[in-house]
Amino acid sequence: MNTPTTESLTLQEQGQQLSVLGAFANSEQFQMATQAAEMLASSSMVPDAYKRNPGSCFIAINTALRLRMDPLMVMQNLYVVHGTPSWSGKFAIALIQTCGKFNGIKFEERRDGERLVGMRLVATKKETGEEVRGVWVTEEVADKEGWLKKNGSKWVSIPELMYRYRAAAFFARTECPEVLNGLSVEGEAEDIAGKSQPDIKLPLFKSREISGGDVVDAEKVADSPRQLGDAEVPGKGDVEVPPPHIRLMEALSCTEDQLNKAIAKASGDKVKGWHELNDKQKEKLAANPDKLQPFIG
Incomplete structure (x- = not known):
């Protein structure tokens, strides 16, 4: 050889x-x-x-x-x-379905009567048969993050579609981050930037011209992470800060279930999971992920 x-x-x-x-x-x-x-x-x-x-x-x-x-x-x-490039929502779902890691991909819902109030993506690993669950995207999270309050927000007009796109994005980042190739997913940056989202249709581009006829990057409404203090500069705005539990899972390379188990172990079972912590405790833990590292199984 x-x-x-x-x-x-x-x-x-x-x-x-x-x-x-x-x-x-x-x-x-x-x-x-x-x-x-x-x-x-x-x-x-x-x-x-x-x-x-x-x-x-x-x-x-x-x-x-x-x-x-x-x-x-x-x-x-x-x-x-x-x-900043972003995948369309349906294509992000297709990337998860065709990556070869999972079977039986489905969206699990929480409803309050007829109103959809939560969704996560659930799939089964092909190699082990283990069921893996994405992070819950809830109405409470959407409200706290301000996604429901932005002018022209699709969270108001087509909430079920936006729940699916965000649930797929959260699942991909924690279970198969390589499929996104480091890119964001449709709707994420619009929510961060605070501008209305575009109609969901192809082609997903709207080119603009500059003097001389040269075509520059397409703009679909704001999506890119932006620097603090640049809100008045065209094309810039607030820094993207994911929710603390997402930052923790990315730092620890773990799932939501693993995170909850680690918190329970670290607290001697006094706290059963992430949702029992108050906002101050969540931010403090997100800023110090090394404290949970020994408890990640």
Whole structure:
């Protein structure tokens, strides 16, 4: 059996390198992606945000290479808000369904009469048969985060759809973060930025022109994390701060059930889970995740 060297990578190593670096894996791959970007930018079939914009086309191609997907599919399901890309909600759900890790994906609901007041995504791991549950997205959370109060909020007009998109995003971040490739999901940034959300339809782009006819990044309403103090600067606003339990799960790489069990162990079973803590305790724990690390099983 040949021993791989730095000069001669095995096919498996080359595949791993390509999945990580995409178009930047080597000079040949970079040149091919550049040529493909020029070709797509001149096409009338790509979404408006990519027309005459080879730079954005190149980024879409690079994302497609890393995720091993068709570039046009990525373009049709990726929109850009102030330079930050986000997946469409239904595509995020499709990424979870097709990642190969889970069976029996479903949305679990909580209702108060006819009104939907909570939702989470539940799935079964293929390898172990273990049922994994995403974080609950509740009406209480939506209210505290201000998602229900924003002008033109889709949480008011189509709440069930927004619950699904947010439940899928929370599940992906805790159970299969690699499928999102580090991107946000439709609706998240709009809620953070405080502007109304766009109609949910394809293509999810609306290009704008600058002097000279050059097309710049599409804007679909605010979604990108923004710096404090920049609220009056066009395209900027408040810093994105996820809820404390989401920050904790990301820091500890654990599920909601594991987090609740760790809290119970750490408190000697005096506190059964996250929801029994007050807001001050939650923020203090989120700022010091190392205290729970020894109790994560």
